[in-house]
Amino acid sequence: MVTELNEDNLQSYIADNETVVVQYSATWCGNCRIMKPKVKKLASELENVTFVIADAEKFPESRKLATVDNLPTFATFKNGAFVNQVQTNKFDVLKELVNEVV
Template identity: 75%
Template sequence: MILELEKDNLHEIIAANDNVVVQYSAGWCGNCRIMKPKFKKEATTNENITFVIADAEKFPESRKLATVDNLPTFAAFAGGKFKNQVQTNKYNVLKDLIGEVTGN
């Protein structure tokens, strides 16, 4: 499943789902646009993970759930707790982070 945040409620999504991976991005971020289709592709092959796209500029409370000082930032949450994050534009690094959530 993939969701795009429409309000600043990422904490609710993390609490309601066992495994969550978030892409923090912004409309002006070129690398975010490059990674977005790859992120969405992963959502189709990892059905036990909720994938969320969060605009880091529009949703400051959601941004506080990870250390977002560069975009894109990808953050993984398991069991309602922060697990790990990466700041990357490399697909294999994103896949490794997703593997931490799935145990693969």
């Protein structure tokens, strides 16, 4: 399952779930829209991982939890701690990032 944030509360998802993968995106970002269904497919395959989509422009506190210089940026968190991140529109690169924490 993928959760899209409606408020700037990513920190609570990271605290409440063992493994979290975040897609930082924006409404204007074409590559973000391209990656969204791929993220949903990956989320359906990994039930023990929490996937979250955070609008990097609307939610500055959530954005601070990773280094978001380009979109889409994907970040992984394990047991409340930041693990790694990539900026990509390639599914294989995203999958490699996720495999580091599952």
